[in-house]
Amino acid sequence: MIHYDKVSKIYADKSKALDSVTFSIEPKEFVTIVGASGAGKTTLMKMLIAEEWPTHGAVYLESANIHKLNKREMNKLRRRIGTVFQDYRLIPNKTVYENIAFAMEAAGRSDSEIASDVPHVLELVNIEPKIWNFPGELSGGERQRVAIARAIVTQPDIVVADEPTGNLDPTNTYEIIRILQKINDLGTTVILTTHNKGVVDTVGGRILTMEKGKVIKDDKHGKYIL
Amino acid sequence: MIFTTFKRITRTGFVNFWRNGFLSFAAIVVITLSLSVFGALIFTSAFGRTLIADVKDKVDINVYFTQSSPEEDILNLKKDIEALPEVARVEYISRDQVLTDFKTKWQDNALIMQGLDEIGNNPFSAILNIKAKDPGQYGSIADFLEHKNPLAADGTPLVEKVNYQQNKLIIDRLGRIIPAVEKTGFAAAIILIIVAVIVVFNTVRLIIYTSKDEISVMKLVGASNIYVRGPLVVSGIMYGIVSGIITLLLMAIVAYWSDAVILRFAGVQIASDFELVVNVLSRYFVQNFGQIFILILGAGIILGGLSSYVAARRYLKV
Numbered sequence: 001m002i003h004y005d006k007v008s009k010i011y012a013d014k015s016k017a018l019d020s021v022t023f024s025i026e027p028k029e030f031v032t033i034v035g036a037s038g039a040g041k042t043t044l045m046k047m048l049i050a051e052e053w054p055t056h057g058a059v060y061l062e063s064a065n066i067h068k069l070n071k072r073e074m075n076k077l078r079r080r081i082g083t084v085f086q087d088y089r090l091i092p093n094k095t096v097y098e099n100i101a102f103a104m105e106a107a108g109r110s111d112s113e114i115a116s117d118v119p120h121v122l123e124l125v126n127i128e129p130k131i132w133n134f135p136g137e138l139s140g141g142e143r144q145r146v147a148i149a150r151a152i153v154t155q156p157d158i159v160v161a162d163e164p165t166g167n168l169d170p171t172n173t174y175e176i177i178r179i180l181q182k183i184n185d186l187g188t189t190v191i192l193t194t195h196n197k198g199v200v201d202t203v204g205g206r207i208l209t210m211e212k213g214k215v216i217k218d219d220k221h222g223k224y225i226l
Numbered sequence: 227m228i229f230t231t232f233k234r235i236t237r238t239g240f241v242n243f244w245r246n247g248f249l250s251f252a253a254i255v256v257i258t259l260s261l262s263v264f265g266a267l268i269f270t271s272a273f274g275r276t277l278i279a280d281v282k283d284k285v286d287i288n289v290y291f292t293q294s295s296p297e298e299d300i301l302n303l304k305k306d307i308e309a310l311p312e313v314a315r316v317e318y319i320s321r322d323q324v325l326t327d328f329k330t331k332w333q334d335n336a337l338i339m340q341g342l343d344e345i346g347n348n349p350f351s352a353i354l355n356i357k358a359k360d361p362g363q364y365g366s367i368a369d370f371l372e373h374k375n376p377l378a379a380d381g382t383p384l385v386e387k388v389n390y391q392q393n394k395l396i397i398d399r400l401g402r403i404i405p406a407v408e409k410t411g412f413a414a415a416i417i418l419i420i421v422a423v424i425v426v427f428n429t430v431r432l433i434i435y436t437s438k439d440e441i442s443v444m445k446l447v448g449a450s451n452i453y454v455r456g457p458l459v460v461s462g463i464m465y466g467i468v469s470g471i472i473t474l475l476l477m478a479i480v481a482y483w484s485d486a487v488i489l490r491f492a493g494v495q496i497a498s499d500f501e502l503v504v505n506v507l508s509r510y511f512v513q514n515f516g517q518i519f520i521l522i523l524g525a526g527i528i529l530g531g532l533s534s535y536v537a538a539r540r541y542l543k544v
Contacts, residue, residue, distance in 0.1 A: 049446055051442075051446060071450075072450075075448045075449070075450050076448070078445075078447060078448035079447070079448035083446055083447070089439065089442075089443045089446075090443075091440045091444075092440075093242065093245045093246060093440075102444065102447070102449070103447045103448075105234055105453070106447055106448050106449035106450070106453055107448060111230070
């Protein structure tokens with residue numbers, strides 16, 4: 001279980017990104033976090049992978065306070081969370097295969113596992129023909145599929161997707177959401193942030209609505225109200 | 227697992243080195259220039275030491291004896307002088323030898339040879355040629371001779387003159403200049419080495435700065451620090467190795483090219499007068515190649531590897 005306990009984030013310029021946010025996410029849930037730009041969605045996600053530190057409060061994964069873990073424990077935690085970024089964050093001088101293999105290498109997987117799992121996961125996200133291409137040779141939708149492949153290849157407990165469809169056309173958007181749903185069906189917790197109403201309507205399920213750093217609505221079968 | 231990790235880090239480092247072609251090229255150029263500074267210092271030092279040794283070797287004092295001085299007395303004095311701690315060596319040149327040397331030197335000059343014939347007998351004195359261990363020590367040797375003032379059996383002085391006073395000015399200057407040159411050279415070398423290290427470190431830091439997003443992504447997928455930093459260090463070591471090899475080639479070219487240049491600029495006569503200076507760099511390069519190889523390649527590896535290691539540290543704090 002993931003638990004945000006009165007988490008606030010105040011930056012040096014006194015702007016408040018999160019304001020005493022409290023909620024929990026159960027294993028295998030598909031949670032969509034919606035809100036306008038600047039509502040605090042990305043900061044919330046960054047807290048989970050310890051890319052940001054809370055000013056007040058704490059974020060727990062099971063019983064562990066994420067921000068109190070040592071380096072080794074932090075690396076292990078991050079291997080349990082697959083992250084998909086809006087800007088893909090693929091490594092430009094590595095091929096598609098190498099970008100995904102790297103996540104497996106970091107997780108300590110053997111060469112034979114990597115050789116068998118990478119093509120398999122690329123098949124799952126329908127990008128296998130581009131296996132030896134570099135990110136610069138791919139379209140936005142293709143890059144996002146690679147980013148998803150990288151996030152799920154280690155079979156993490158949780159996948160965090162921060163605006164994964166922000167730069168995509170409707171066809172690719174639908175494809176990415178379908179992949180995320182498939183991952184969730186296989187038992188992985190998925191946390192998706194978006195400000196795209198169409199995406200929310202497609203996904204359904206639990207929806208957390210954020211505004212000015214606060215969760216203003218938590219609806220198990222809600223709709224995008226903004 | 228450790229072997230697998232090492233293999234992956236090394237492979238990734240090699241691949242990055244090859245794929246980041248322009249950045250690798252830039253790093254190699256900068257490190258090569260810095261190592262060339264080391265190389266230039268090695269050569270300058272070798273050349274300077276040889277030149278100083280040659281100049282020191284040229285400085286000496288001659289003790290000229292009266293024509294009636296018995297050889298036995300001169301040889302006794304030679305023994306006394308050799309016993310002095312400041313003295314490196316003493317050479318006795320008999321009157322006959324001085325005459326023979328003179329004739330050999332001027333054999334093509336008919337006028338001088340004719341003059342010598344007209345004198346009839348040997349007009350030269352026997353000589354003791356004295357070389358001190360250090361140019362600054364000739365004064366005390368001259369003092370010794372002055373105070374000893376050796377006399378022949380009949381009470382007449384043995385020594386006609388010592389040419390120390392004539393050479394004193396140049397000997398004193400050399401005694402001051404040589405240590406000053408050595409100290410200045412050492413200080414200049416330290417400054418140049420510091421500048422070279424800073425330039426290399428900043429270049430490598432800039433190269434790693436361009437990878438900061440990749441580093442943060444690697445950290446966010448759970449890669450350990452060694453997994454992220456290792457390939458960067460391997461690439462840094464590669465920069466150092468390639469730069470070291472290029473620098474050694476440049477040094478070899480300079481060493482052999484300098485022989486021809488010295489001969490051309492100094493002229494054959496001067497070059498033969500300063501015999502030691504000719505071929506000094508090529509000879510030094512060949513004789514000390516093992517040490518130079520380890521020094522240049524080691525400096526390259528340490529510069530590249532350590533700069534990468536240190537520069538990557540700040541981006542690992544994700």
